[in-house]
Amino acid sequence: MHDALLPIAQAYKADPESVYSTWFISSEDRIKAFRSIRRGVAAVVDDIKHHRFPNDFKGSSLEFVLACISEQKQVFEGAAHPFYWKPKLRIPDIYEHDLNKQAFGEFLYACLGTTDVRALEREVLKLAGKRIKGLGPAVANILYFLHPTHFPPFNTAMLNGFNALFRTKKRLGSWDSYLEMRETIIVANAALGMLSRDLGAFSGMLFEIGVGRLGTTDDDSSALTIEREKIEQVRRKRHAQVEQDMAEERLHTKVQYQLIELGRALGYDVLVARNDRSALYRGRALGYRCLECLPDLGLPPEVHATAELIDVLWLYPGEPRIASAFEVEKSTSIYSGILRLADMALSIPGRHEHLYLVAPAAREKEIVVQLKRPMFQRHEDFSLSYILFEDLDQHFESLCKLGEDRRILERLACRCVA
Structure with a gap:
C-alpha cells in the first residue's frame, strides 16, 4: 500500500496549488474554523434542547455551522446541500420529526463531550442505526471539525477519489460506505506516514483525485480515466482560484x-x-x-x-x-x-x-x-x-x-x- 500511495502523495504535497498547499497547511481560515464550528454545534444542541430549533434549515443555527464549513475553499463546497429542507421528500427528517431532531441533538452533544474514539464510534453507529431519512454521512463534515484525527470529511469528489484510488464502489449516501472508507483512510494514512494525523490532509488528496487534478496511475484502464484536456481545464481553474x-x-x-x-x-x-x-x-x-x-x-x-x-x-x-x-x-x-x-x-x-x-x-x-x-x-x-x-x-x-x-x-x- 505504501509503495502505491507514495508517488501520489508526493505529487500532492509538491503541487503549490493543491488542496494541501492552499488549504491544509496555509489557510488561516481553516485553523480559525475549528473553534467557530465547535461553538456553532453547541448552539445547535442548545436550540434543540430548548425547543428553539426551527422546522427549516434556513435561519437555523445548523445553517450557521454548515456555512462555516462551506467557507473552507472548494474542498467543502456544497457541504450544506444535504441539510437543506426538501419539503416534497420530507428530508432530512430532523425538522418535522421531533424524536429524530432530539436524536440528532443528543448525537452532537455526545460528540462535543468526548475525545474517546471508541465512544465516538458508538455514537456514530447509534445515529446510523436510527436510519433517519435523509441524514446520511454528510454529518461527517461536522464530525471532522470536532475530531479531525478520528473522522475524515466526506463529499462526492472525495468519494470518487477514494473509489479510483482503492478500486472500490462505495456509495455516496451510505453510512456503511463511509465507515468502511474511514477505516481504510486511517490505515492507509498511517502506512503512508508522510501526511498529517489530521485526516483532512489525506481527504484533500482524495478530493484532488476525484476532481481530476491528481492521477492514480498511468494505466489507461484506471477506474478514473480523465482526458488530458479536462485535467488541464481543472488545473487552469485552480490556478485562477489561487491567484484570486x-x-x-x-x-x-x-x-x-x-x-x-x-x-x-x-x-x-x-x-x-x-x-x-x-x-x-x-x-x-x-x-x-x-x-x-x-x-x-x-x-x-x-x-x-x-x-x-x-x-x-x-x-x-x-x-x-x-x-x-x-x-x-x-x-x-x-x-x-x-x-x-x-x-x-x-x-x-x-x-x-x-x-x-x-x-x-x-x-x-x-x-x-x-x-x-x-x-x-x-x-x-x-x-x-x-x-x-x-x-x-x-x-x-x-x-x-x-x-x-x-x-x-x-x-x-x-x-x-x-
Missing part, C-alpha cells in the same frame, strides 16, 4: 495595516492576529511595533487563544482592556468572524459596543443578514457594527490626522437592528 486568493490576501493585509496604523495614531496599543504578525505590507511585518502578545484579560484559556486570532485589537495603553476589536472579512469567514468577536465579548463582563466587521461593499447585504440573526440579536452584552473597505480606504489619512479616539469610527460604522 492571493489578491484577496493582499487586500486583507492592507486593511489590517490601515487598522494597525489608525489604532496607533489614536494612541492605542495594537495587537495583530498571532498568525498574521509576519505578513508583510510595504516590506514591513504587520507585527512590527505592535504588542507581542495579548495581555491577560481574565479570559478562559480557550477564549484567550481565540482572541489572539482576531485580526486587529486596540487596547488601552498600559491596561489589560480592549478598546476595539476588528475582524477583516474578504471572500469568506463572515460567520466565524462574528463568532470570534462574540465569543470574546461574552467572556468579558460588561457591555461591548466597539466590535467591528470590516468587509468589502460587495458583501454588505450578506453581513446585514448575518448580523440580524436571532442568535446574535438576543444577546444584550454586545453589539456588532461593520465598516466597508472602501470607506476606510477613502478616509484613512483623515481619520489618522483628525481622530482623537475610537469614537471617530462612528462616522464610518454601520449598525444593524433587527
Whole structure:
C-alpha cells in the first residue's frame, strides 16, 4: 500500500496549488474554523434542547455551522446541500420529526463531550442505526471539525477519489460506505506516514483525485480515466482560484495595516492576529511595533487563544482592556468572524459596543443578514457594527490626522437592528 500511495502523495504535497498547499497547511481560515464550528454545534444542541430549533434549515443555527464549513475553499463546497429542507421528500427528517431532531441533538452533544474514539464510534453507529431519512454521512463534515484525527470529511469528489484510488464502489449516501472508507483512510494514512494525523490532509488528496487534478496511475484502464484536456481545464481553474486568493490576501493585509496604523495614531496599543504578525505590507511585518502578545484579560484559556486570532485589537495603553476589536472579512469567514468577536465579548463582563466587521461593499447585504440573526440579536452584552473597505480606504489619512479616539469610527460604522 505504501509503495502505491507514495508517488501520489508526493505529487500532492509538491503541487503549490493543491488542496494541501492552499488549504491544509496555509489557510488561516481553516485553523480559525475549528473553534467557530465547535461553538456553532453547541448552539445547535442548545436550540434543540430548548425547543428553539426551527422546522427549516434556513435561519437555523445548523445553517450557521454548515456555512462555516462551506467557507473552507472548494474542498467543502456544497457541504450544506444535504441539510437543506426538501419539503416534497420530507428530508432530512430532523425538522418535522421531533424524536429524530432530539436524536440528532443528543448525537452532537455526545460528540462535543468526548475525545474517546471508541465512544465516538458508538455514537456514530447509534445515529446510523436510527436510519433517519435523509441524514446520511454528510454529518461527517461536522464530525471532522470536532475530531479531525478520528473522522475524515466526506463529499462526492472525495468519494470518487477514494473509489479510483482503492478500486472500490462505495456509495455516496451510505453510512456503511463511509465507515468502511474511514477505516481504510486511517490505515492507509498511517502506512503512508508522510501526511498529517489530521485526516483532512489525506481527504484533500482524495478530493484532488476525484476532481481530476491528481492521477492514480498511468494505466489507461484506471477506474478514473480523465482526458488530458479536462485535467488541464481543472488545473487552469485552480490556478485562477489561487491567484484570486492571493489578491484577496493582499487586500486583507492592507486593511489590517490601515487598522494597525489608525489604532496607533489614536494612541492605542495594537495587537495583530498571532498568525498574521509576519505578513508583510510595504516590506514591513504587520507585527512590527505592535504588542507581542495579548495581555491577560481574565479570559478562559480557550477564549484567550481565540482572541489572539482576531485580526486587529486596540487596547488601552498600559491596561489589560480592549478598546476595539476588528475582524477583516474578504471572500469568506463572515460567520466565524462574528463568532470570534462574540465569543470574546461574552467572556468579558460588561457591555461591548466597539466590535467591528470590516468587509468589502460587495458583501454588505450578506453581513446585514448575518448580523440580524436571532442568535446574535438576543444577546444584550454586545453589539456588532461593520465598516466597508472602501470607506476606510477613502478616509484613512483623515481619520489618522483628525481622530482623537475610537469614537471617530462612528462616522464610518454601520449598525444593524433587527
